[in-house]
Amino acid sequence: MKGKDDGFAAYFAAKSGTMRGTAYLLCGDWHRAEDLVQNAFIKLYRAWNRITEHEKLDAYTRQILVRTFLDETRRGFFRREQVTDEPIDREAPRLGSTEDRVVLLQLLAKVPPRQRAALVLRFWEDLSLEDTAQALRCSVGTVKSQTSRGLANLRALLPAPTATY
Amino acid sequence: MHEQELRVALRNAMDATPRPPEMNVSEMLDAAHVDRGRRRSTLAGIATAVAVVLITAGAVFAPQLHTVARQISAAAGEVFGQDDTQDGKTQTAGPHAELGEHLLNQLLSSVPHGLISPDDLEPTDNPANRGGPLRYHQASQDLPNGGWRYTAEIPVGKDGRWARLYVEVDHVADSSTLAGCQLAQTFWNVGSGGCIMTPVGDKQIAVLTVADGDQIDQVAAYRYPDGTAVFIAQAKHFAYTGLTPLGTEPFTPEQLAAQAADPKFRLR
Known part of the structure; x- marks a missing residue:
């Protein structure tokens, strides 16, 4: 058991920060992000001894994380517990200042969960369509449509025209 | 907003967002161990319950009990007969x-x-x-x-x-x-x-x-x-x-x- 724990602990220390960033983009709250990461790694721990393809460990963990997020969202957990859902009815952000960049994350949290997951995996994790489809366990076509819809929804929340960098 | 704009905006937004301290490895391991113990207890309890029910009900109701056992197991997180399509x-x-x-x-x-x-x-x-x-x-x-x-x-x-x-x-x-x-x-x-x-x-x-x-x-x-x-x-x-x-x-x-x-x- 010691060997299992050592390997698992080393992997957690190396990857939990990255996974937490992705989780934060998915749920919009650091506390929830840490809960998501912890729940995902608990599930990973259950399967740790059965994992043989360690080169696919990141993809497997990411898949667990996203599935955990979607499952908890489906059950209404985040809708019920959301603590950072402040109204965005002020002047539309231009995304140029630090404050406005943070507002982007709040707007992202308003995009439906599966679309949000597709956006985060494609444009934050920079996954290919195929890898995103694997993480979401859906077809490439579904990823395309969820991404398109997610962009359209996000665009509807943002001012037009969008500022460039 | 286009794909590349969102890619850049996400990175800028995350750079501008303060991050809490790193997660604690020991706490993570403790949580994993607690989960392991809880699952073992649950599965042992289910096995005991199913065995008692099987002995009590006898072979007459075996087909129905098979279904009940699947439902109990699924409820405990052990998914059987899952439709992977x-x-x-x-x-x-x-x-x-x-x-x-x-x-x-x-x-x-x-x-x-x-x-x-x-x-x-x-x-x-x-x-x-x-x-x-x-x-x-x-x-x-x-x-x-x-x-x-x-x-x-x-x-x-x-x-x-x-x-x-x-x-x-x-x-x-x-x-x-x-x-x-x-x-x-x-x-x-x-x-x-x-x-x-x-x-x-x-x-x-x-x-x-x-x-x-x-x-x-x-x-x-x-x-x-x-x-x-x-x-x-x-x-x-x-x-x-x-x-x-x-x-x-x-x-x-x-x-x-x-x-x-x-x-x-x-x-x-």
Whole structure:
């Protein structure tokens, strides 16, 4: 058991920060992000001894994380517990200042969960369509449509025209 | 906002967001150990309960008890007999997936004369986008209260230039009543744009022209009395593919309205 724990602990220390960033983009709250990461790694721990393809460990963990997020969202957990859902009815952000960049994350949290997951995996994790489809366990076509819809929804929340960098 | 803009904006936003301290490895391990102990206790309890029930009930009720045992095990997180053709909300085989494929075939039957829709055309711009042919269909349980959404998409064009056709059929399971231009505006949140009602037989079809759409130029929408909503969208280019735009929409607005009114897309 010691060997299992050592390997698992080393992997957690190396990857939990990255996974937490992705989780934060998915749920919009650091506390929830840490809960998501912890729940995902608990599930990973259950399967740790059965994992043989360690080169696919990141993809497997990411898949667990996203599935955990979607499952908890489906059950209404985040809708019920959301603590950072402040109204965005002020002047539309231009995304140029630090404050406005943070507002982007709040707007992202308003995009439906599966679309949000597709956006985060494609444009934050920079996954290919195929890898995103694997993480979401859906077809490439579904990823395309969820991404398109997610962009359209996000665009509807943002001012037009969008500022460039 | 386009893909690359979102990619940059996400990084800027995360850079500007203060991060809490790193997560504690020991606490993580403790949580994993607690979970392991809890699962062992639960499974042992279930095994005991099932054994007691089996002994008590005897062989007469064995078939029913088998089902009960499966349900108990599933409740404990040990999933048996899982249908791996349906993950969450997207079905890849089964009656809904077949309806999605049927929808694709119906869309293919609508390709305007003089245009083609190859089944193997793929994006050419970004290697990360090369996830297979542009032609696809899907069935997903994305609507409120378990309603199913069927979608299909194809490239259409000629002489190496390509446009986009997209159809969506919503079999709602709630009391959605939006119709006309209000219904059209719900499609991908395309906004108000310029919307006109176009009569097709005894139906009134909303045709909305998107003001500044980067993916869709026009969408026609119709809701049947039973709640089924049909959306047919088109664009004179196929966004984010690197393909040379066709330059004109495949259908005129009137033709697009006629497609939305065609009962072949109702899927009922």
